[in-house]
Amino acid sequence: MRPIPLVDVKAQYEPLLPRIREAIDGVLERGEFILGPNVAAFEREAADYLGARETIGVANGTDALVQLRDGYASTLEEDTAREYEAAFNRAVRRRFGELALELEEQEYEDL
Numbered sequence: 001m002r003p004i005p006l007v008d009v010k011a012q013y014e015p016l017l018p019r020i021r022e023a024i025d026g027v028l029e030r031g032e033f034i035l036g037p038n039v040a041a042f043e044r045e046a047a048d049y050l051g052a053r054e055t056i057g058v059a060n061g062t063d064a065l066v067q068l069r070d071g072y073a074s075t076l077e078e079d080t081a082r083e084y085e086a087a088f089n090r091a092v093r094r095r096f097g098e099l100a101l102e103l104e105e106q107e108y109e110d111l
Helices: 009-030 036-050 061-073 078-096 098-109
Strands: none
Touching: 009 036, 061 078
16 A cells, blocks of 8 residues: 655745755855845845734744743833743743743843
8 A cells, every 4th residue: 555645845845946045055155144134035024924014033933932021021110020021931831831941041041
């Protein structure tokens, strides 16, 4: 019996390979591995697509949560900000388990 493939990933990305390789070669040639015009273009396109004034590209979902938490906390009084951050972390811990550990580690890395 032959297995039925659920997704043929290669068939999906194969038509895009020339554009992908061209983009990767450009990044390597310019040495723009972090930020640069590609990230700026992505942020503009994401903002347009979402109907937002602006967007910020981050490395992963954990970084997005940290930016959200810290950004809002920075608008609060110091004591309130600490309470908010603790409540945010508790909510994440309850909902996402191991992610909470990543958030706490991020706090120490930022020191």
